[in-house]
Amino acid sequence: MFTLIIAGEAIFLLPFILIRVFRPIIREAFVISDLEIGKAQALYGVMAMISYVFGGFFADKLEARKLLSISLILTALGGLWMLSIPSFESLRLLYGFWGVSTILLFWAALIKATRLWGNASNQGLSFGLLDGGRGAFAALIATFGAFIPGLFFPDDGTQITYDEKVTTIQYIIGFVTIIVSTVAIFVWFIVPKAESDSQETAPLFDIKKVGELIKQPKVIFHMIIIVCAYSAYKITDVYSTYAKDVWDYSLEEASFFGVLIQWIRPIAAISIGWIADKYLPSKLILWSFIVMGVFSSLLGFGLLDGLPIAMSIMAFILMVIGTYSLRGLYFAIIEEAKIPIAITGTLVGIISFIGYTPDIFMSLLSGYMLGEDPTVVDYQHLFQIFTLFPLIGLITTIGFRKTIRRN
Template sequence: MKVTGKKRWVVLTLVSLLGGIMVYVPFLRYNYYDQMITVFTQFKPIVSESYAHEFIGDIGLWFGIFSVLIYPIGGILADKFSERNLLVIGAAIMGLASFWYGMVPGSTEIMIIHILYGIGTSIFIWSAYLKVVRKMGTDAEQGRMYSTSEFVRAIVGTAIGFFGASLLNKAIFSGTGVDAQVLGQQWQLMLFFNGALFIVLGILIFILVPRKITGAEESNEVVQEGFSMKSITTVLKMPGTWLLALLIFFCFSFTSAGAGYLGTYTTNILGISETQASNFAVIRNYIIAGLSTLAIGFIADKIGSKVKTLGIYLVLATVMAVVMILTKDATMLCIVVTFVFATVYTGMRGIYFATLSEVGIPLSLTGVATGIISLICYTPDIYFAKLAGSWLDAYGSAGYDFIWYWAIGCGILGIITAVITLAYSKKLQAKNKTKQPAAETVADAE
C-alpha cells in the first residue's frame, strides 16, 4: 500500500516517536549520568563507588554488543517481513525491559536488560524504522524526510527528558542535598513511565501503520527483494556501502563523546550543579538536536549533496572540540562552546541515512544496506562507554581530555572520508548520466 497525503506524515510521526524513545532509554547516562551513580551506589548499592563509572561503561558495552553486532539481522528482517510488525514486537520488548529496569535489580540483571534493549533496537526497530522513513518520500525528499523524522525524535526526547529531570529533581532538598532513597523512587517512576510509553506507541503503530508499505517512487507491483545471499553480496560489493559506513562512523563518534560525556564534563570540570547539567543535557541532546537535525535536511537539499554537508559539519565539529579543550578554564565561554559543539554534532544525525541513494544503494536493498552499515558505523556503542569510563576511573578529570582527543582524531579521518565519498558520488552520477542518453537513443531508434 502506498501511503500518501496527510497519512504519510502520521506514519512518519509514529515511527519517529518510537525511534526517539528507542534511543533515549538505553542511553539514560547521556542525561542523568551523576544520578545513575547515586542510584547504583547508594539507593541500591549494586556496585562499589570505585567501579561505578566503569559499570555504566559496561552497560553501554553490553547494549552495544547486542545491538551493533546484530544490526545486519534487523536489516535482513526488514527486507523480508512487515516493517509494522517488526516495530510492534520491538516496542513490546523494550517496554517490558523498561518495567524491569525500573525495579532497579542487581548488576547482572541490568546487563541483561540492556541486552534486551539491544535486541529490540537492532533486530526489530532500527532498520524497519529507517525503511519506513525512506518509503515516505521520493529521492528528492530524502533529506527533509530524515531530518523531519529526527526532529520528531528530538521532540519526544525533549519531553520525556525534561519529565525525567523534573522527577529526579524532587530528590534534591535545600540544605541536605540529594536524598538517595527519594532519587531511587523517582528513578523507578521514570522507567515505569517509559515502559508504558513503549507499549502505547506499539499499539498505535499496529492500528495506524499499514502492514505492507510501498515506496513513494515504487509502483504497487514492485516486488520487494527478500533475504538472499545474493542481496547481501550485492550490498557488500558496493563501494558506497563501505564509504557511508566509515563516514557515519566518524560522525557518530562525536555523538558518543559529546552526548555521552558533556553532561558530566560540565559538572566535574566546569563546576555546575547536577540539576543544571541534566537540564543542559536535555537542551543539547533534544531541543538543540531537534532544531539542528530539522535544519540540516533543508541545508543539505540546498547544498545539493548530503555527503558534502556531512563533510562540512565534520570540519565544524572538529574545530569546536579543539576550542572546547582550549576554553575549559573559562567556564561561561566553554559552556557556550559546548552548545555550539552540540548543535553541529547532533545536526549530523538528521541525514545519516539520507545519503543512501547518493551512493547508489537502491530502495529494494535498504534493509540489508542499513543493517550492514549500522554494524560498522555504530561500533562506538560497543566499546566507547567502556573505554571512556576506564579513562575517567583511572585518570580522573584528565580522562575527559582523552575523550575529546579521540573525537578530534575521528573528525580528521571523517573529513578525509567525506572527500573520498563525495568524489565517488560525483563519479557515480556522471556514469548514470552517460547511460541515460544512451538508453534514450536506443529507445528512439526503436
C-alpha cells in the same frame, strides 16, 4: 511520518536517553561507575551488531507495523526489569537484551519506511525530520523527567539521601516505560497495514546480496562516515557529567544541561535536512565534521581553560549542532549513492553493522578515560582522542564524494 518519528525515539528512551540526561543520578542510585556503564552498553553494542545484519532482511520481507510494535513492547518489558534497580551484572544482561529488542526487528524497518515516505528530491528533509522529530520527542520527555528530581530532592540545602535518589530514578524509569508501551499501541493501530508480507521464496538472509554491497567503495565509505558521526553522538553521553564534575553543577543543574543538549537536536537536524535538499547531503556532512573537529580540539587541548564557563558551554553547543546535523544526514546519502529501494533494508543492516560499533567501544573508552572520579584533565584526554573521529570522517566524506562523482 509522525508515528514513525515518535516510535523511532521511544525505542531508545530506556537504553540511551535515560543515561544521557540522568547519568549523574543513575551513577549514584545504581552505585555504578562510568566504566561499568560502558561495559553494560558495550554488551548492547555486541548484540546490536548481530541484530543489524539480520534485521535488514526482516525489513525487506515483513510488515513494518508488526516489526515496530513488537520491538517497542519487548523494550518496555526491559523497563520493568530496570525498575528493580538491578545489580551491575543484571544491568549488563538487560542492556544485552535491549541490543536485540531495539534493533533486530526495528531499525532497518524504520529507515526503509522513512526512505519510502520521502521522494528522491527530499531525502535530506525526510531524514532530517525523522531525527529532528525524534530529538524533539526525546527532549520533551527529558524536560518532564528533569522536573521529577525536584519533587523528591530536599530544597532546604540538606544532603540528598540514597533512598531519595533511588525513588527519583524509579519514578523516571516508570514514566518512560509507560510512554514506550503506549507508543507501541499507537504504532499497531495507526501505522497503515501493508497489503501483505512478502511471499517471495528467496531466503531471508541472502549472502550474495551482502557480498555485492560490501564490495562497493561507496558503501565502505558510508560505513566509516557513520562510525565517526555516531562516535560524536555517543560522546554526548558525558556532557551532563562534565557539567557536574568540571563546572560543579548540582545533580538537578546537570540534568537540565542534558535537557538543553537534547533540545538542540531537533533544531539542528531539521534545519540541516532542509538545507541538504538544496545542496548535497555529503557536502554538509563535510562541514559538520569540520565544526566538530575544531571545537573538540578547543576542549581537548585546554584552550578554553581560564575563560568564562559560557565559552565552554558555547563550544559544547556548537559541537552538538555538528553532531545532530550529521545524525540528520548520514542516511540521506543512501539516495545520493543511488542504492535501489528494494535492497534498502539490507543496505541499512550492513552499514549499521559497522557504523554503530561505537555502541561497543565509545562507552568503554569514556568509562576507561574518566575513571571513578573524573577531573578536567581526564575529560581533556577523552576529547583529545575523540578529535580523531571528525578528522577521519572528513577524509572519508571526501572519498565518498569522489566515488559518487566518478560513478
